[in-house]
Structure formats: C-alpha cells, structure tokens
Amino acid sequence: LILRDQPADDGQIAMERDAKIGFLPQESAPIGDETVIEIACAVTKDFVELYRTIKSWEDGDYDEVAAGQEDVHERYNELNGYQVEAKAKQILAGLGFRDSDLDRKARELSGGWVMRAHLARLLTQEPDLLMLDEPTNHLDLESLLWFQGYLRNYPGAILVISHDREFLNALVTAIVEIRHQGLARFTGNYSKYLVLRESADAQLLASYKTQQKEIAHLQAFAERFKAKASKASQAQSKLRQVERMEKIQAPVSADKKVGFRFPQPIRSGQRVIWLKDVHFAYGANVVYGGADLEVERGERIVLVGPNGAGKSTLLKLLAQKLVPDRGECGLGHNVSAGYFSQYRVEMLDPKRTVLEEALDTDAQVTEQSVRTLLGSFLFSGEAVCKRVSVLSGGEKSRLALVKLLLNPPNLLLMDEPTTHLDISSIDALVGALKQFEGTLVFISHDVHFIKTLANKVIHVDKGGLTPYLGDYQFYLHKTKAESERAALTAGAGAKSKPDRKAVKQAKAKRESPRARMQRQQKVVDKLEAQIDTLERDHAEVQRQLERPETWGDGTRSAELNKKLTLGKERL
Numbered sequence: 001l002i003l004r005d006q007p008a009d010d011g012q013i014a015m016e017r018d019a020k021i022g023f024l025p026q027e028s029a030p031i032g033d034e035t036v037i038e039i040a041c042a043v044t045k046d047f048v049e050l051y052r053t054i055k056s057w058e059d060g061d062y063d064e065v066a067a068g069q070e071d072v073h074e075r076y077n078e079l080n081g082y083q084v085e086a087k088a089k090q091i092l093a094g095l096g097f098r099d100s101d102l103d104r105k106a107r108e109l110s111g112g113w114v115m116r117a118h119l120a121r122l123l124t125q126e127p128d129l130l131m132l133d134e135p136t137n138h139l140d141l142e143s144l145l146w147f148q149g150y151l152r153n154y155p156g157a158i159l160v161i162s163h164d165r166e167f168l169n170a171l172v173t174a175i176v177e178i179r180h181q182g183l184a185r186f187t188g189n190y191s192k193y194l195v196l197r198e199s200a201d202a203q204l205l206a207s208y209k210t211q212q213k214e215i216a217h218l219q220a221f222a223e224r225f226k227a228k229a230s231k232a233s234q235a236q237s238k239l240r241q242v243e244r245m246e247k248i249q250a251p252v253s254a255d256k257k258v259g260f261r262f263p264q265p266i267r268s269g270q271r272v273i274w275l276k277d278v279h280f281a282y283g284a285n286v287v288y289g290g291a292d293l294e295v296e297r298g299e300r301i302v303l304v305g306p307n308g309a310g311k312s313t314l315l316k317l318l319a320q321k322l323v324p325d326r327g328e329c330g331l332g333h334n335v336s337a338g339y340f341s342q343y344r345v346e347m348l349d350p351k352r353t354v355l356e357e358a359l360d361t362d363a364q365v366t367e368q369s370v371r372t373l374l375g376s377f378l379f380s381g382e383a384v385c386k387r388v389s390v391l392s393g394g395e396k397s398r399l400a401l402v403k404l405l406l407n408p409p410n411l412l413l414m415d416e417p418t419t420h421l422d423i424s425s426i427d428a429l430v431g432a433l434k435q436f437e438g439t440l441v442f443i444s445h446d447v448h449f450i451k452t453l454a455n456k457v458i459h460v461d462k463g464g465l466t467p468y469l470g471d472y473q474f475y476l477h478k479t480k481a482e483s484e485r486a487a488l489t490a491g492a493g494a495k496s497k498p499d500r501k502a503v504k505q506a507k508a509k510r511e512s513p514r515a516r517m518q519r520q521q522k523v524v525d526k527l528e529a530q531i532d533t534l535e536r537d538h539a540e541v542q543r544q545l546e547r548p549e550t551w552g553d554g555t556r557s558a559e560l561n562k563k564l565t566l567g568k569e570r571l
Contacts, residue, residue, distance in 0.1 A: 002021070002131070019128045019129060020127040020128045020129070021127055021128070021129045021131060022122040022125055022127035022129070022130050022131065023122075023132075024115070024118060024122055024131070024132045024135055025133055026137070026161075027392070031106050031107050031114055032107075033105065033107075034106055035102065035103050035105055036092065036097060036101055036102050036103070036106055036109070037088060037089070037102040038051060038052070039106055039114075039117040039118060039120070039121050040088035040089075040091065040092050040117055040120040040121050040124055041084055041085055041088045041121075041124065042121050043079070043084055043121070043125045044079060046075075047079055050075060050076045050079070050081065051081065053072050054072065054073070054076055084124060087124050088120060088124045091120045091123045091124055091150075092117070092120045094143065094146040094147070094150060095116045095119060095120055095143050095146070095147065096116065096140060096142070097116070111138075112137075113138075115137075115138040116138055116139070116143070119132075119135060123150065126154075128157065129156060129157050129158075129159060130156055130158045130159070131159045131160075132158065132159070132162075133160075133161045134161055134162060135147070135160065135162070136162060136164045136167055137420065140307055141445040141488055141489045142306070144167070144445065145485060145489070148167055148171060148485075151171055152170070152171065158171070158172075163421065163422045163423045165190050165423070165446075165448045166484065168190035169190050169191055170189075171189075172189055173187070173188070174186065174188070175188070175189075175190060175193040180249050184197075186200075200251075204248065204251045205250065205251055207248050208248045208249070208250045208251070211245070211247070211248050215242050215245070218238040218239070218241055218242050219238070221234075221235065221238050222235040222236070222239045263363045263364070263365070263408070264408075264436070264437045264438075265408050265409055265437070265438045266334060266336075266410060267297075267334065267410070268332055268334045268336075268411065268438070268439065269332040269333030269334055270296055270297050270332070271294065271297075271332040271333075272295045272296060272297050272331075272335050272410075272411055273294075273295045273318055273332060273335065273337070273411060273439075274293060274294045274328075274330050275291055275292060275293040275294075275317065275318070275324075275328070275329050276292055276327055276328040276329075276330075277292065277326070278290070278292075278317065278326070278327035278328070278329060279291075279325045279326040279327055280313065280317060280322065280324050281325060286463065287313050287463060288313075288317075288324075288463045289463050290327070290463075291314075291327075291464075291465055293318075293458070295318075295439060295441060297332075297439055298437075298438075299439055299440070299441075299455065300433075300439075300440040300453050300454050300455045300456065301441045301454065301455075301458055302442055302443070302444065302450050302453075302454040302456075302457055302458070303315065303441065303442070303458050303460055304457060304460070304487065304489075304490075305459050305460035305461045305490075305491070306461060306489045307489060309460045310463070311443050311460050312415055312443065314465075315413050315415055315441065315443060317329055318337070319337060319339035319413045320337070335410060336409040336410055336411065337409055337413060338404060338408065338409035338412055338413065339414075339415075340401075340404065340413065340414040340415060347400070347403065348396060348403075349388060350387065350389035351388070352387070352388055353384065353385050353386060353387060353388070354374065354379050354384045354385070354386050354388065354391070354399055355367075355371070355374065355384040355385065357388055357399060357403065358370050358373070358384075358399065358402050358403060358406065360403075361403065361406045361407045362407055365406055373402055373405065373406070373428075374402055376424070376425065377401060377402055377421075377428060378398060378422065378425060379395075379398070379399070394419075394420030395420075397417075397421075398420065401421075401429060405429075405432045408436060408438065409438065410438035410439065411439045411440075411441075412433075412438060412440045412441070412442070414440070414441075414443070414444075415442070415443050416445070417442065417449075418446045426446065426448070429449075430449060430452050430453065433453055434452075434453070442454075447472075447484045447485055450472050450488075451471070451472050451473065451484075454471055454472050455470075455471055456469060456470070456471075457470070457471075457472060457474075459475075459479075459490075472484075475487065531571065534567060534570055534571045537567055538564070538571060541560055541563050541564045544560055545557070545560050545561070545564065
C-alpha cells in the first residue's frame with residue numbers, strides 16, 4: 001500500500017514531498033545484464049550507463065566512446081560517482097562479496113547473493129525511507145552482524161518485517177503489530193513489545209469483560225420489559241444503546257501453542273555417535289586434521305565458530321553425507337540419524353499435495369493432528385492442497401520439518417532449521433524439540449532458539465573442536481563474548497579461553513581403553529577407601545548412641561546425632 005503497488009479501498013496514504021523510498025522484497029529481485037558492482041552503484045536510472053562509459057574509457061576505449069559525450073565526466077561528478085563507487089564496494093565487502101565477485105554478472109550468482117547486491121544498492125542509495133522485507137534471510141552470520149551495525153547509524157527511517165528477534169532487539173525503536181484489522185504501535189524493541197502487549201491484552205480483556213457485563217445487563221432489561229406497555233419504549237432504548245456501542249474485541253493470544261503430542265523415537269544406546277582421528281579436506285583446503293568427538297544420548301549440542309570453520313562439514317560427516325579421508329565415524333547401538341537438509345531434495349514427492357506428503361509417515365497420527373501441525377507451520381486452509389512441486393524453498397523447508405517431527409529419528413542433525421520460519425513457527429519448532437527425547441546436534445544463528453534448546457556448546461575453529469559442558473549462557477561467560485550473537489562466529493583469538501574441564505574430558509576420550517580403565521580404577525580404589533572409613537565412623541557413632549549413659553548427657557547426644565546425619569550425607 002505504501003509503495004502504491006496495491007490500491008487502498010478507502011482512506012489516505014500521505015507522503016512527504018520528494019521523499020525517496022527504497023524497497024527490498026523478500027525474494028526475487030530483478031536480474032538483468034548488470035555486474036554486481038553495477039547493481040550496487042545503480043543509485044539513479046542513468047548512473048550505470050555513466051559508470052560503464054567511464055570504465056570503458058579507463059580500459060582504453062576513450063577515442064571510440066568519448067565522441068559527443070564530453071559532459072559524461074561532469075554528470076558523473078555531479079552524482080558523486082567516485083564516492084558512490086567507493087561506498088558501494090565498502091558495503092559489498094561488508095555483505096560478504098570478495099573483490100573478484102564485483103565484476104561478475106549477477107545472473108551467474110544464486111538468488112541469495114543477488115538479493116545481497118540489491119541490498120547493497122539500497123544502502124548506497126540511502127533513501128529517506130528504507131523498507132526491508134525479511135532482509136536477514138539471505139545473510140550469513142558475519143554479514144548479518146555487519147548489516148545490523150550499519151543500520152544502527154542509518155540516517156533515514158527504517159520500516160522492516162523480520163522474524164529475527166535478536167535483529168529486532170538490536171535495531172528497532174518501535175513495533176507495529178497488525179491485529180483486529182488495525183495497527184497497534186508499541187514503543188521499544190521486540191522484548192519490550194512482548195511485555196507491553198501482555199499488559200495491553202490484560203487491560204483489553206478487562207474492558208471487554210466490563211462491556212460484556214453492561215451489554216448483558218441492558219439486554220436482560222429489554223427482554224424483561226419489552227412486553228410491558230409502560231416500559232416498552234425504555235426497553236427499545238436499551239437495545240439501541242447496545243447497537244450504538246463500539247464493540248470491544250476480546251484479545252486473541254498471538255502465542256498459541258501447538259496442541260499436538262509428538263511421537264517419540266526408540267531409545268538409543270548411551271554413546272550415540274563418534275568421530276575418532278578424522279581427517280577431511282576439500283582438495284588442498286584441509287578442514288580437519290585429526291578431529292575427535294563423542295556425542296551421548298540426550299545431549300543438545302549447538303556448533304558455533306567463524307564462517308568457513310567447518311561447522312556444516314562436521315554436521316555432514318556426522319550424518320555420513322561426507323566420508324572422512326582418514327579416521328573413524330561410528331553410530332552407537334540402536335541409533336537412527338536424520339539430517340535435516342536431505343529432506344528438502346530427496347524426501348519430498350513433487351506430485352503429492354502438502355497434506356498427502358505430511359500423511360505419508362509410519363507414525364500413528366490422525367489427519368486432524370497433522371492438519372494442526374501443518375497450521376502451526378503456516379499451511380492452513382487451502383494451502384494444504386497445494387502440490388509440493390509449486391512450493392517455494394521456504395515452504396519446502398517447513399514441510400520437511402513437519403515430516404521430521406511426525407516421525408523423528410533418535411539423532412537429529414539440523415543445519416539452520418529456523419531459516420524461512422516466522423516467529424510463531426520457530427516457537428512451534430522449539431516446542432516440538434523440547435518434547436523430543438532423542439539427541440540433537442544443530443547449527444543456528446537464532447540466539448533465542450539456541451538459548452532455549454542447547455545444553456552443550458562445541459566451538460569449531462581451525463580444525464579444532466572445543467567443548468563447553470554447559471548451555472549457551474555458560475559458553476558466553478567462559479568466552480567473555482562481546483554480545484550473544486557475536487559469540488556465534490568468534491574465532492579462537494576472540495577473548496575466549498577453552499573450558500579446562502571440557503578439554504580434560506576430551507583428552508581423556510583419546511586415551512587407550514586400557515589406560516582409561518587403569519585411571520578409573522585408581523579413582524574407584526580411592527572412593528572405596530573413603531567409603532570404608534565413613535562406614536567405620538558411622539558404626540562407631542551408632543554404638544555410642546546405643547549406650548544409655550550417652551543419653552544422660554544432652555550435649556553429647558546432640559553432637560553424636562549431628563555427626564550421624566553428616567556421616568550419612570557424606571557416605
């Protein structure tokens with residue numbers, strides 16, 4: 001409506017005269033014959049032509065192109081051409097482009113990288129109103145952190161749609177919620193909005209109940225006296241009063257939980273999966289040169305570390321989608337592994353409808369319960385009748401998650417499962433995984449998702465795996481991270497000290513079975529000696545308490561009782 005792409009049925013949309021608007025759609029930005037740098041520099045309609053002309057001169061074609069275009073330099077300078085180009089290159093670098101990418105044709109790139117180029121164009125252009133629809137979907141974590149920091153100092157106004165809570169908390173100063181066919185504005189970031197909305201809902205509910213009582217009272221009066229001649233006009237007046245009232249709508253909870261109990265997988269052995277002295281390289285690029293890892297039943301592990309450190313590669317090694325160059329990767333007793341990414345490409349039948357695909361499961365579920373789950377992942381009403389072949393990438397991801405949750409394996413390996421999910425769908429996924437009784441290893445840049453689920457963190461960097469035997473808050477404390485989100489991509493040099501206890505345990509796992517048994521036997525012998533001593537002391541205290549003379553001394557008996565209790569606790 002603001003962009004005038006859709007006409008309003010009624011009302012007015014007012015715009016400051018000469019105000020510039022920049023818009024980034026959620027998907028499918030236009031692709032022509034432009035290079036990456038040309039898209040980023042397209043601040044006006046004629047800028048790219050000027051840029052190409054200048055570049056052709058620099059390449060030695062001055063005589064051929066310059067004729068009749070003496071004013072090109074003047075016009076280019078008027079548009080601050082060289083400053084625009086420098087700014088565009090700086091922004092492209094922040095969004096993850098390399099120098100070698102700048103002169104590539106945009107049509108050679110994936111859709112996500114084309115969207116980044118168009119985002120760079122908008123930031124270079126600096127419109128008065130920057131409108132962004134899910135801008136973080138196409139960004140990796142390091143680019144996202146740069147983008148978030150850049151927008152904090154943006155000189156214009158920003159209107160954004162996003163499901164990324166951390167992004168909203170770091171950036172926005174107000175939330176506008178669409179509810180009851182209207183707009184409700186809340187001052188503050190997303191966390192403040194949740195508090196204010198709860199308070200507003202409580203007030204709205206109180207007003208709704210008060211109004212309903214008043215309506216009931218007026219209607220009861222009218223019903224009682226409508227047949228009585230002397231009161232009939234008064235009764236009609238009460239009914240008209242009800243009709244004239246501006247009715248208050250009861251608040252509808254925006255946080256509905258999915259009313260579905262997810263099937264649980266069979267129980268695996270205690271040792272779920274392990275890597276032993278694993279070596280892996282992509283050609284000359286060595287990712288792992290002797291990695292060791294052991295995952296136990298019930299662990300919920302998040303993999304963190306800088307881009308390119310090998311987190312996704314590690315997940316694929318665990319999922320046995322990649323074969324180590326050397327070393328061992330093994331599954332424990334009764335373990336069935338599910339790798340989330342495989343579902344999108346391999347497991348969905350394009351000929352089926354969404355509902356048919358979801359119902360194709362070995363789990364004992366009803367159609368109604370499946371529809372409920374589909375609804376929580378944004379497939380409601382007629383959407384369940386869509387063919388899989390026409391679904392977008394995001395819709396296929398959501399359908400894959402539904403299938404996974406309907407019949408989960410006991411080891412889930414998930415790479416960025418929250419991408420393309422809105423906030424309520426992320427909450428639905430969190431609710432499902434909280435119920436999940438198996439083992440989970442995942443990668444995510446959604447801090448809320450990580451903090452809610454992870455009970456162990458493994459930092460991946462330069463071929464090394466450093467475990468932190470605690471949740472994400474514990475990891476933040478140990479690494480003294482600058483922020484919750486920055487800690488996700490922190491390298492080994494980033495103010496972080498490995499968890500000594502975790503390193504010691506990881507080292508212990510590399511011992512030979514015989515050495516480990518000998519070390520553990522020493523611990524057992526020491527504990528058994530302590531137990532013998534405590535049992536002898538315990539027996540002696542009991543003997544003293546059995547003597548009649550002990551009870552003649554109140555102080556002595558109290559001391560012995562206290563010693564008896566303490567001995568039991570130690571034992």
